[in-house]
């Protein structure tokens with residue numbers, strides 16, 4: 001133990017707060033996709049940094065956990081580095097960038113390309129937990145719509161997208177129906193990642209700090225991306241492969257490489273990309 | 285012998301200050317259009333909202349017969365059941381289009397919403413049905429992607445009709461549907477509504493302050509004053525030979541107009 005840890009409770013939050021959060025999580029797991037209110041705590045990080053996800057991670061992390069933190073798929077962005085460092089300091093747990101080695105993965109905007117396994121937990125940072133919010137401003141009304149499973153409004157939006165653009169224009173935070181019952185926001189992951197939610201062996205937890213809501217998708221839960229029969233759900237595809245590792249089935253980010261505006265398409269999942277390259281070097 | 289689709293017994297909604305509706309008894313048969321006529325403050329809108337379950341009744345019964353012949357007591361119906369009936373068996377046309385339409389999405393989406401709420405998930409079929417209904421209400425399928433805000437008041441009310449009738453409800457509540465329309469526009473709306481209601485066999489309960497509007501649409505009329513029904517009968521009979529002094533007043537006022 002370093003001297004530093006004496007200043008904090010394990011995981012930063014006090015035990016009562018953790019218990020409160022765990023009770024909420026148990027309820028969330030029992031009712032897949034249902035938004036459970038919780039008493040969000042002040043965290044030593046601004047809201048935009050994903051305090052909802054951080055609180056969830058803090059409430060479930062154990063000494064034997066191995067933590068991975070990603071932001072937009074990368075382990076090395078400022079946000080990811082700071083959150084990983086924060087937990088290393090207040091828990092002393094091991095951290096990793098390798099998806100396969102992690103027991104707990106906190107994320108913003110992506111699900112790793114490497115398939116998740118049983119026993120792994122994903123914690124998503126959620127800015128807006130209510131998928132109906134842009135269509136219905138009233139919280140009282142959206143709760144009623146969930147209670148009575150009246151989701152026609154969501155389909156109105158998809159209809160309108162197709163009428164205007166010829167296809168559903170939503171490419172991030174694409175709405176899903178969890179376990180055939182609750183409409184939920186998958187957080188601002190690209191719709192490319194939606195299929196990874198469906199019947200995943202990992203436990204998916206979602207925390208929204210500012211909105212004080214948490215929800216869950218338990219392992220092997222059916223997660224359906226909303227669509228029309230004649231306009232089925234489809235993920236993004238690229239005419240390129242990753243410029244670094246040559247992968248043809250990962251989510252690609254476009255990066256500008258010089259002042260002349262040259263562009264490259266590379267894996268957004270930096271760990272996956274690295275692993276692919278290591279694999280190729282080994283074979284070469 | 286057909287059974288009434290809706291019947292009320294001793295229905296009361298009491299606001300406590302003399303306002304509300306009291307001891308309302310009537311029966312509505314499938315395919316029938318019933319007018320509820322009275323001035324503002326007569327309790328007619330309160331009655332309509334109570335019938336549709338938007339207000340809780342204080343006393344009395346409202347019995348509704350669904351398309352499977354099952355009776356529902358609306359005054360003590362759980363919210364989930366009421367919403368199910370509202371989706372699958374009823375329609376509601378409001379006086380102000382902004383209360384009955386989604387002004388920020390297209391006419392096609394407005395018409396499709398109820399179909400989607402009932403589970404239709406085929407975009408092409410939704411477009412086709414919505415287009416058919418825009419033709420039926422004389423707006424034209426070519427306006428499918430226009431928003432209601434681009435429509436005239438008369439078109440907006442006809443769009444409300446299409447949005448409600450597309451799912452073939454068995455009962456449509458109409459609250460002053462012509463209230464905001466010019467007289468010339470009213471006539472077209474009523475004429476079209478009468479035709480569609482007749483073709484589809486839908487029952488309608490329409491609230492209006494204007495006996496002249498009831499004359500064009502309703503076979504039967506209840507005249508309301510101070511929360512009570514003061515006269516009921518065939519609309520033509522009330523117009524020809526009103527019995528109650530208040531009905532006589534209403535009749536003379538439309539004859540002058």
Ligand SMILES: [Zn+2]
Pocket residue numbers: 242243244245246247250266267272273274276
């Ligand atoms: Zn790559």
